[in-house]
Amino acid sequence: MPIRTNRGRTAVYRRLWGWPLRSPRHLVGTLVFLAILVTVLGIVLPKTMGKPATAQPAPSATSSARGPGLAAPVPTPSTLPTRLSSPLATPTSAPPNPEAVNVAKQWATAWVNHPAGISNADWLNGMRALTTDEFLPVMSTVDPSNIPATRVTGDAAVTSSYTSSVQVVVPTDGPKLSITVVNTGAGWRVADYDQAS
Incomplete structure (x- = not known):
């Protein structure tokens, strides 16, 4: 109803x-x-x-002949290609490039050149042509009045050298600078620096 x-x-x-x-x-x-x-x-x-759906393997004639309770052979997993199909190339050692060493020394000379009252922009202009575009924003955060060195006190020494990058230590009247210079294709430029130990 x-x-x-x-x-x-x-x-x-x-x-x-x-x-x-x-x-x-x-x-x-x-x-x-x-x-x-x-x-x-x-x-x-x-x-x-x-x-x-996840497919179950069909039983083969050999697995049915084994009888109940016996495990079937485990299939081997397929090898799928990874994103990096070839291993990364190890950097090749090379003799130090004189141009890279010269850029490191010029950059260190510009880094220690910060007379009282200089603005960050004026200080940075002295290094702009020697610095990579990616590293310039990092350098724009540095206050030149906080730099404890005023002059370069010795020759640059190469600590490691490869075909596309060179690590150079430059002594100053403050800390020693460890400067990384890279080959950008448009010339050697400073990509990083730190206080050397």
Whole structure:
């Protein structure tokens, strides 16, 4: 008999939603039904959406001949290419480039040149042509009045040299500077510096 009133329809809905809470057996039965439903949907939906479900290997004639309880051979995993398909090349040692050493010494001379009252922009202009574009923003944060050196006190010494970069130590009347000079393609430029130990 069709339900004709809203009151009757509400009563039917209340009975349907209240059924799992009537007894522990109803609740367990409902949970088992929902678990089965979710499992079936997890298998069926990927197939209907065009994504293959995880395929189980078909038993071969040799595995069925082994009998129950014997493990099937483990398939070997496929080797997938990584993003770096070839190993990174180790930098090649090279004799020190005189131009790189000269750039390091000129840069150190400009670094120690900070008369009282010089602005960061004016101080940085003395090193701009000798510094990489990427390192200039870092140098723009340095306050020249905090630099504890005023002159270069000796010759530059190469500590490591490669085809595309050279590490140079330049002594000053403050700390020794460890300067990294790189070949940018447009010439040698300073890419980093630190206090040498």
